Each structure stands twice: as structure tokens, then as C-alpha cells.
Amino acid sequence: MAAYAITNNERVEAVLLEVFGTSDDEEDDFKQHPRINGLYHCQTAVSDKLQEAVIKGVAAEGWFTDADMNQAMRFGTLPVWATNLANTLPVHLFTKQIRSRQPVFDQLTANVYEPGEGICAHVDLHKFEDGIAIVSLGSAAVMDFTFGSCHERLLLRPGDVLLLEGDARYKWQHGIAAVAIEEFGGEHNQRGQRTSITFRKLVRES
Numbered sequence: 001m002a003a004y005a006i007t008n009n010e011r012v013e014a015v016l017l018e019v020f021g022t023s024d025d026e027e028d029d030f031k032q033h034p035r036i037n038g039l040y041h042c043q044t045a046v047s048d049k050l051q052e053a054v055i056k057g058v059a060a061e062g063w064f065t066d067a068d069m070n071q072a073m074r075f076g077t078l079p080v081w082a083t084n085l086a087n088t089l090p091v092h093l094f095t096k097q098i099r100s101r102q103p104v105f106d107q108l109t110a111n112v113y114e115p116g117e118g119i120c121a122h123v124d125l126h127k128f129e130d131g132i133a134i135v136s137l138g139s140a141a142v143m144d145f146t147f148g149s150c151h152e153r154l155l156l157r158p159g160d161v162l163l164l165e166g167d168a169r170y171k172w173q174h175g176i177a178a179v180a181i182e183e184f185g186g187e188h189n190q191r192g193q194r195t196s197i198t199f200r201k202l203v204r205e206s
């Protein structure tokens with residue numbers, strides 16, 4: 001008969017595993033996109049409460065009081081609501097080089113889209129380092145990813161976070177069609193107002 005001793009540590013670990021699951025469980029929710037290397041679509045990664053606080057934070061900045069303004073950029077020290085948001089992002093998914101830099105992000109761009117507005121397909125400027133996070137708030141919208149003849153679509157819902165590194169950041173273009181209604185997975189998405197917060201890190205010239 002085979003017998004093995006279970007140590008106290010193993011017992012504690014087994015109980016913790018049962019109650020909390022493994023740290024891998026968290027990553028299991030946020031798998032890399034099967035066809036786009038370096039893209040993570042982290043669904044509902046931001047709680048409803050934090051989404052509300054961020055929307056209020058953006059409104060309090062007064063960036064979009066003029067109806068013609070739909071983009072704001074901040075560099076260096078970020079507003080408290082933005083730092084709170086950045087601190088909750090699943091940056092552990094990034095490569096060690098990205099996730100261990102200090103700070104991980106020092107720049108934010110807030111975009112507000114009215115129904116029918118979008119953003120042209122682009123790769124982010126090379127003045128920003130690898131490792132970019134985009135947080136979606138408000139209305140859902142479809143984001144298109146294109147690379148040569150390859151085309152992928154993702155439905156971004158409020159609270160979703162996209163992490164882009166490597167190919168997803170440098171090779172694939174991302175953009176949002178300027179439409180008020182769109183189809184995704186056989187359903188229609190009627191766009192309302194959408195806000196996105198993009199976090200990046202500026203390349204430091206040596």
C-alpha cells in the first residue's frame with residue numbers, strides 16, 4: 001500500500017486552492033487572442049463601480065465641455081482616478097520587461113465617441129513604448145484589427161480592457177468604424193456614447 005505524508009503547508013495550500021482557486025484561474029479569464037499575438041481581451045475587467053468613478057473623473061476634468069473636443073491627452077503624473085484605474089489593470093499579463101517598468105504607464109488619452117463616430121485604423125506612434133492598455137466605458141463598440149489581408153473583430157463592452165504588446169501593438173492596426181449601428185455575432189449593436197481611456201508609456205530618449 002502506498003502512503004505519502006501531507007505536510008501542514010500542503011494542507012494550507014489545498015484549502016487556499018479550494019477557496020480562492022489558483023492565480024492561473026485569473027489569467028484563464030484573460031487569454032491571449034488565438035490569432036493576434038500579444039493581444040489580450042480582458043472582458044469586464046473593470047468593476048461597474050470603478051467605471052462610474054472613472055466617468056465622473058473624466059467629466060470633472062472638464063476636457064469635453066466644448067462639443068468639438070473628443071480627445072484629451074495627459075503626460076506625466078496622471079489624475080488620481082486614472083492612477084486608481086491603471087492600478088487595477090491586469091498588467092501581470094504583459095512581458096516582464098513591460099510589467100516591471102516604473103511606472104508602467106505615464107500617459108493617458110481619453111476619447112469620447114458619439115454614435116456614428118469612430119477612429120481610423122492605425123498603429124500607435126513609436127514615441128510610445130510597447131505595452132498599451134485600452135479601457136472601454138459606456139457604449140459597446142466593435143474594434144477592427146487588420147494586418148495585411150487578415151481581419152479580426154472584437155466587441156468591446158463597458159469594463160473591457162485590451163492589452164496590446166508585440167505584434168498586436170506594432171504589426172496589427174486597430175480602429176473603430178464610424179457607424180451608429182453595427183452587427184456582431186448575428187446581433188445588432190446600437191452605439192451610444194462611448195469613452196475610452198488608453199494608457200501608454202513615453203519612450204525616454206537617452
Ligand SMILES: O=C(O)CCC(=O)C(=O)O
Pocket residue numbers: 109111119124134174195196198
Ligand atoms: O477608443 C479606443 O478604444 C481606441 C483608442 C485609440 O486607438 C487611440 O486613441 O489611439
